[in-house]
Amino acid sequence: MKLLENKWAFVTGSSRGIGQQIAWGLAERGCNIIVHGREPKNLEATLARLKTFNVQTHIATGELSTSAGVAQIITQAMAAPGPVDILYNNAAVQTKYQSIFAVDQAEWDRVFQINVWALIALCQAFAPGMRERGYGRIINLTSGIADQPNLAVYSVSKAAVDKFSRDLAAEFKGENVLVNFLDPGWLQTDLGGPNAPGNVESVLPGALVPALFEKGGPSGRFYGAQDYKDLER
Ligand SMILES: NC(=O)c1ccc[n+]([C@@H]2O[C@H](COP(=O)([O-])OP(=O)(O)OC[C@H]3O[C@@H](n4cnc5c(N)ncnc54)[C@H](OP(=O)(O)O)[C@@H]3O)[C@@H](O)[C@H]2O)c1
Numbered sequence: 001m002k003l004l005e006n007k008w009a010f011v012t013g014s015s016r017g018i019g020q021q022i023a024w025g026l027a028e029r030g031c032n033i034i035v036h037g038r039e040p041k042n043l044e045a046t047l048a049r050l051k052t053f054n055v056q057t058h059i060a061t062g063e064l065s066t067s068a069g070v071a072q073i074i075t076q077a078m079a080a081p082g083p084v085d086i087l088y089n090n091a092a093v094q095t096k097y098q099s100i101f102a103v104d105q106a107e108w109d110r111v112f113q114i115n116v117w118a119l120i121a122l123c124q125a126f127a128p129g130m131r132e133r134g135y136g137r138i139i140n141l142t143s144g145i146a147d148q149p150n151l152a153v154y155s156v157s158k159a160a161v162d163k164f165s166r167d168l169a170a171e172f173k174g175e176n177v178l179v180n181f182l183d184p185g186w187l188q189t190d191l192g193g194p195n196a197p198g199n200v201e202s203v204l205p206g207a208l209v210p211a212l213f214e215k216g217g218p219s220g221r222f223y224g225a226q227d228y229k230d231l232e233r
Contacts, residue, residue, distance in 0.1 A: 002030030003212055008056075008082040010034040012064070012073075012122065013091025015042035017189035018141070018203050022088055025204040026211065027053035034058045034077050034084065036091065056081060064091055064118035065110065074125045084126045086137045086211050089119040089161075094191050095153035103153055115157035116164070123168055127177065136177035139210045140165045144183040144224065162222070169220030178219040180210040185226035198226065205231045 009026045013019040015037025023033050023046055032055045037043045040061055050057050060076035063069030077084060092115045095107060119140060130136020142165075143158045145151065162181050169179040184207060187198040206225030210218075 004086070005030035006032070006082075007085040008032045008034060008058075008080055009086035009088065009211070010036070010060070010077050010080075010084045010122075010126070011088040011090055012036045014046055014088075016045075017191065017200060018184045018187065018207070019088065019090040020046050021200055021203050022090060022207050024049055024053075025208050026086070027055045029208070029212075030055065031086065032056040032058075032080075032082060034060055034080050036060045036062075036073060036077075038063060064114045066113070067117075067121070070118045070121045074122065078125075083129050083133065085130070085133075085135055087122060087126050087139070088211075089122055089138070089140045091118075092141060092157075092191070093154075095151055097150050100149040100152045108153055111153045111157050112160070115154070116160045119161060120164060123164075123179075127168065127172075127179075130177045131172070131175060134176050136172075137211045137213065138165075138168065138177070138179040139207075140179070140181045142181040142183050142222070144185070166220045172219065176215045178210070178213050178217055180213075180219060180221050180223055182207060182210060182223045182225060185224065202226065202229065205233050 009031045011019050011023045014023040014035045027050050035043050035046050058080035060073050062073040095111050140161050142161050145155050165181040184203045185198050186196045187200050188196045203225045206228030
């Protein structure tokens, strides 16, 4: 079913892992895709498969680790042939595994810049246009990670993502801009590592659920992609 035909989705970190699956899953439903990774060469595999879905594509490259990089990414995404209707803030980094007492300020700054400040900047850039056009779906990737003090920087950054998503959803109360946050499950990716119980393909179709909500659908809520395993792909 081509439920997203003629829409444009911007998926950060769609060069590999979960973002790549989300980009392909959206394209299978007819959605045009703005693909993002740090370097153009990182996008080749994603783009090669996107070609098979008969959708339009556009490229945004750059670093989320600096505000200049984020600005560059926003400028490129805004130059796509269509406006961003669906924003997946997917790209993120894991923290170093170390004692909660040993984490220095530089590590908090590094992880928060990529996982939180960049995500907020992207929402600020694209959400007002969604409001003007009367349609928008924002899905911020979070984590169901258990209390693990040695990975606290990552977990706390995701807690910030959850709260920001709820606040942004409240800003759009009653409007057709829905903001939700999604836990993909612990999956075998570069970030998740080889010991994760799930394969990356299992993020579909659940990861697409918040992008497919109709007007008046849920907003400000947590979704677990693995809770929708039985849905038809
Ligand atoms: N995998 C899991 O088990 C798991 C569990 C819970 C939540 N999540 C969340 O799911 C999302 C995707 O994770 P993943 O496992 O797919 O990660 P991944 O395989 O490590 O892929 C990370 C993606 O983010 C991009 N990226 C990384 N650092 C960047 C930076 N500094 N600037 C710009 N782009 C950057 C990468 O681009 P390049 O290819 O160009 O480097 C890549 O596309 C994240 O938000 C993560 O926290 C994952």
